[in-house]
Amino acid sequence: MTVKEDLADLLQDAWDRARGDGELSVPFGEPPALELPRKKGHGDLASTLALVLAPLERKPPRKVAEILLAHLADRGRILDRAEVAGPGFLNFFIQSDYWREALRDLLRQGEAYGAGRIGEGKRVLLEFVSANPTGPLHVGHARGAALGDALANLLAAAGYAVDREYYINDAGKQVETLARSVYARYRELMGDTVPFPEEGYRGEYIQTIAREILEREGPRYREVAEETWYPSFLEQSLTTILGWIRSDLEAFAVRFDRWVSERSLFRDGKVAATLSDLKARGQTYLRDGAIHFASTAFGDDKDRVVVKENGEHTYFASDIAYHREKFARGYDLMVDLWGADHGGYLTRVQAAMQALDCSVDRLRIVILQMVTVLREGKPAAMSKREGEYILLREVLEEVGKDAARFMFLTRRADSHLEFDLEVAKRQSSENPVYYVQYAHARICSLFHQAAERGIALLSVEAISLDRLTEPEEIALLKHLAFFPPLVEESARALEPHRLTGYLLDLAAAFHGCYFQHRVITDDRDLTLARLALAQGVGIVLRKALGILGVSAPERM
């Protein structure tokens, strides 16, 4: 039970009693919501139940609040006091002992603390990154990778069974262009003058791949027909780039359970099956030699081509098949993480799912806004074709995994992100992530100190937590107690960034407390109580940082 649940039960009970006494009459409604007041004097938790109920009850909000208050039956278990305030808020002040026992509970649970139940073991598929295998991952992908990985961890922490998937767009014109670009560079390396593909990829990495092929296979593809070199160049280019992508993701501590290839969907007949399904449902038609999907029937701006005039499939066709396949796998929830440049694609995918009777509410698409990279105070140009972009690899080398991930994860998905490389490097010691990590390192240091001084730790049950009486200590206890509901709420909202805010608050509360109250003193019981508090903070820091994929160092 979390604090919010405990109090919500109490309030629900009061509500039921008030109805039983005939003082309130509205039969049902939402379960009472509780929120953290922004201002200190407004209690530890507040409810707006009376405000919501008042118009339905045709009573003044304060009157409703009084009635609820009168029916509150806490028997001194949780509450210190409760009061009606402002227009009709119910403010709850919770006993210090409640918070202390919450810490004891935390310590009993250890690393399991904060494990949520809202997932109920439901299966979630999270698809993210899914960058085209036509070049190395850049900083935009890094944001998606950080968010996706953290989101997957978060959902898992909230009790979902999560699968992480990367969709490889290894079919179509882009990878064809990739192969041609590499071949052109291959010929150039041998001194041949060949035309470079018009829309070809001009990044330096193309030469790298060409050079590797030349070293590995020599000039054997110099004077052969396209049918001979093309398949080989395609495969080798894809393999090389996917290798880069995998190792970059690994270095960024981003994990995937499954890699789904677009070509495999064609190979396994999934695309054909999907198209015939759509056709059978009367959702496609032929126009100008191309097969269109009638997406306008589902709110799209125009109908979309799925099979081109030349008989090739569009990316959209295989993507419909991919999503249909995901639905068929029986997930309770599917989450797609897309870059803002794919935002215009949302309507048509939802349209396709509707057309196939896949319930769209099981699919949630998170659009991630762009990243602007600042180098030396100026925006760095990002153009994949020209090969100008800041790579994930570079970010890792310059900024580091922890700082980069934390920075990506302090912003909401739909907010544009400015990533200043100079600031991240130069001021690395002032980076918020170090502030949080430092709190963890300090706590570890405390336990080393305690061990050196031969302080014997007690079992959880034997610690005198009532020795924790300072306002800063109580404040810390409260922070810790709010972690479990935070996990559930962030997961529900698909917003891992709430955890970074929480971590900064928690670290600040800890640093403040640490500065003001010495942990290790001659007072044995007090020392043990404060160590227990520090341990609780350490556990939550580790847990939350772990969800974000940021390390919790023992010393700094």
Add this chain to the structure above:
RNA sequence: GCGCCUGUAGCUCAACGGGACAGAGCAGCAGCCUUCUAAGCUGCGGGCUAGGGGUUCGAGUCCUCUCAGGCGCGCCA
């Protein structure tokens, strides 16, 4: 032109499925290390939440219009 996203302190961003007096960090100023890590702590200043209308007991949050920025508007992916 149309669609989606954004606009909050000098800068970068928060504000938890509308809630009470909008908060942090950085930058600026002034203090705190003989004692558990100063990558720390304490204090100060800083806002018509882009702007106008509306809904509501209550709006940074919802609706609408205007302005500004980003992304998209391919038989590319």
